Amino acid sequence: MTTQTTDTAQALRNAFGHFATGVTIITAMDAQGAAVGVTANSFSSLSLDPPLVLWSLAKTSSTYSVFEKATHFAIHVLDASQTSVAQHFAKRGTDRFASIGHTPGTGGVPLLADFHACFECETHSMTDGGDHTILIGRVMRTTERPGEPLLFYRGQFARAATLTAE
Ligand SMILES: Cc1cc2nc3c(=O)[nH]c(=O)nc-3n(C[C@H](O)[C@H](O)[C@H](O)COP(=O)(O)O)c2cc1C
Structure with a gap:
């Protein structure tokens, strides 16, 4: 067991990392019509009625000025086979x-x-969300496919294992 004060960003990051998440690529179009995208694991469902989701983007991100102005964005939940895509959109x-x-x-x-x-x-x-901005989106369309989700846990990509309730 490790108990630490959250006086360093690394200690806080390590603690956050114990919460397993999915991995998404979030895309938008800039004012010139060019596509931008970023890997994000801060995605969460928010509301059923109205249908809302949220994610947070670092204010230092190179994509920040695009998402700040974008009227639409798309959240792609990655499949377990897509670790290279997750790395590509984080570079x-x-x-x-x-x-x-x-x-x-x-x-x-x-x-x-x-x-x-x-x-x-x-x-x-x-x-406003501190050094991030929380973006809330109204879901206009959803698409689901078979397969298995890519997970992120303690700084590493992982896959899900189903547990049977006792
Ligand atoms: C698994 C994973 C999850 C990430 N989640 C987020 C996130 O939720 N929000 C965010 O702003 N950056 C997140 N990042 C970092 C961005 O993908 C990107 O690496 C970073 O913003 C630097 O690039 P940029 O300045 O072009 O955005 C994540 C990176 C990885 C690998």
Whole structure:
């Protein structure tokens, strides 16, 4: 057992890492019509009625000015086979769409071909969240596919194992 005060960013990051999440790629179109995307595990469902989801984006992200203005964004929940896609969209200083195709979805939002599930959203609102901004989206369209989800746990990619209730 490790108990620490959260006086360092690393200690807090380590504690946050004990919460297993899925992994998503979130995309939007910039004002010139170019696609941008970022790997994010901060995605969460928020409301059924109205249908809302949320995620948070670092204010230092190279994509920040695009998502801040975007009217729509798409959240692609990754499949367990897509660790390289997750790494690709987390890499700094690259044109992430140079080698990756996309098609227009709701509001022209760039859609990736491969994913486990996709939520096409209209930007509903944005809220300050410290060094991040919380983006809330109204879900306009969902797509689900068979397969298994990619997970992120304690800084590593993982896959899910189903447990039988006793
Ligand atoms: C598994 C994983 C999850 C991530 N989740 C988030 C997130 O929820 N929000 C965020 O702003 N950055 C997140 N990042 C970091 C971004 O993907 C990206 O690496 C970082 O923002 C630096 O690139 P950028 O400045 O081009 O955005 C995550 C990275 C990884 C590998």
